[in-house]
Amino acid sequence: MFIAVYRFTVIPGKETTFEAAWLKRTQGIYLRLGSLGSRLHRQANGDYIAYAQWPSRETWLNADSEHLDEHYMRARDDVQRCLLSDETLFE
Secondary structure (H helix, E strand, O other): OEEEEEEEEEOOOOHHHHHHHHHHHHHHHHHHHOOOEEEEEEOOOOOEEEEEEEOOHHHHHOOOHHHOOHHHHHHHHHHHHOEEEEEEEEO
16 A cells, blocks of 8 residues: 655635535545545645555556546645645655
């Protein structure tokens, strides 16, 4: 199993939109790209931490979101519009 941990800094006031779009995008990644699931948590400082489980690092590296349908691509774009920054903290 492979785990990736991410941090997201969201534009103030966009938290609800981010959370809904993140959930939709994550569902697409799970259903279409081979993820084993993901969880989102909010830190006391307002940043979000997420972790995703994958069967292997190779599956994670090859999970190209361009292969998602329009519904999930829209969610991906909505997530990006809500962010000040994002980073992968750990692999």
